[in-house]
Amino acid sequence: MKVCYTKRELMEETARLRREKGPTVGLVPTMGALHQGHLSLIQQAHYENHVCVVSIFVNPIQFNNQTDFQTYPRTLEADLKLLEPIGVDLVFAPSANEMYPAGHPIESYDFGPLEQVMEGKNRPGHFNGVGVIVGRLLKMVEPDRAYFGEKDYQQIAIVRNLVFQLNLPVKIISCRIIREPDGLALSSRNRLLTPEQRAIAPNIYRILKASAEMCAKARCSDEVAPVKRFVEKAVAEIPGLELEYFEIVDGQSLQPIRTWFDAPDQVGCIVVWAGNVRLIDNIRYGKF
Numbered sequence: 001m002k003v004c005y006t007k008r009e010l011m012e013e014t015a016r017l018r019r020e021k022g023p024t025v026g027l028v029p030t031m032g033a034l035h036q037g038h039l040s041l042i043q044q045a046h047y048e049n050h051v052c053v054v055s056i057f058v059n060p061i062q063f064n065n066q067t068d069f070q071t072y073p074r075t076l077e078a079d080l081k082l083l084e085p086i087g088v089d090l091v092f093a094p095s096a097n098e099m100y101p102a103g104h105p106i107e108s109y110d111f112g113p114l115e116q117v118m119e120g121k122n123r124p125g126h127f128n129g130v131g132v133i134v135g136r137l138l139k140m141v142e143p144d145r146a147y148f149g150e151k152d153y154q155q156i157a158i159v160r161n162l163v164f165q166l167n168l169p170v171k172i173i174s175c176r177i178i179r180e181p182d183g184l185a186l187s188s189r190n191r192l193l194t195p196e197q198r199a200i201a202p203n204i205y206r207i208l209k210a211s212a213e214m215c216a217k218a219r220c221s222d223e224v225a226p227v228k229r230f231v232e233k234a235v236a237e238i239p240g241l242e243l244e245y246f247e248i249v250d251g252q253s254l255q256p257i258r259t260w261f262d263a264p265d266q267v268g269c270i271v272v273w274a275g276n277v278r279l280i281d282n283i284r285y286g287k288f
């Protein structure tokens with residue numbers, strides 16, 4: 001496994017690996033502090049491509065909250081140890097200067113209505129930061145496939161839109177959410193939870209699952225509002241958890257829906273704070 005720190009090394013090594021191992025390349029962009037959720041993406045990339053590339057970069061321009069950026073876990077050495085035995089060919093771990101050289105302008109993307117809801121609305125600049133880093137990585141690695149987790153549901157839609165805007169010949173592969181046995185979605189931020197916060201965090205998925213049961217019993221023409229209210233109330237009843245948002249949206253357009261009938265696939269997207277830790281999750285209802 002080769003570790004590269006510069007764009008030049010990355011591009012040279014990717015070209016060499018393509019010649020030596022075969023033509024198809026899979027890319028898994030991450031911010032490190034790797035866990036089984038990341039590893040599931042990486043295993044799929046390894047399985048489906050001749051060459052498997054993983055990037056590890058805590059992207060400063062996608063954080064709209066400085067404390068979140070500063071406290072974000074950084075565990076490069078441990079990450080490399082996890083990656084070595086699972087067939088990763090190349091790890092790209094650039095510095096912020098390498099990705100954002102002084103004087104080099106930052107691209108500005110317009111994702112339209114996709115970025116005017118949920119994460120886009122609540123974290124100004126977040127998706128532009130995601131677009132910039134993912135766009136730059138895709139242009140450098142030129143992968144055939146790039147892998148993203150459904151945990152960040154809206155991010156996948158943004159990345160697909162980015163690829164369309166940039167006209168890049170890459171297939172975006174979405175991968176299912178990996179959870180702890182108690183239902184908590186794996187996240188690098190979980191390691192920031194205190195034992196007390198970790199104990200209550202599984203309530204998020206428990207409430208989402210209960211909302212899916214309500215959805216299953218609802219008629220298609222019913223409004224989604226009662227399910228929304230149920231989730232808001234259920235989170236409010238757990239001391240230590242604070243709801244940032246819960247939206248029931250069209251799984252394609254990401255726009256909130258009024259009735260179950262309004263979209264062929266519906267997704268419930270939630271963000272909850274446990275103390276200073278921001279936890280994101282979602283559930284697909286698939287009423288039809």
Ligand code: AMP
Pocket residue numbers: 029030031032037038040041147148149150151152175176177178179185186187188
């Ligand atoms: P991050 O390092 O948090 O930026 O995540 C890198 C990639 O891993 C993103 O595409 C995430 O959606 C994905 N990911 C993170 N957690 C999970 C999880 N629990 N299950 C599946 N994919 C995940």
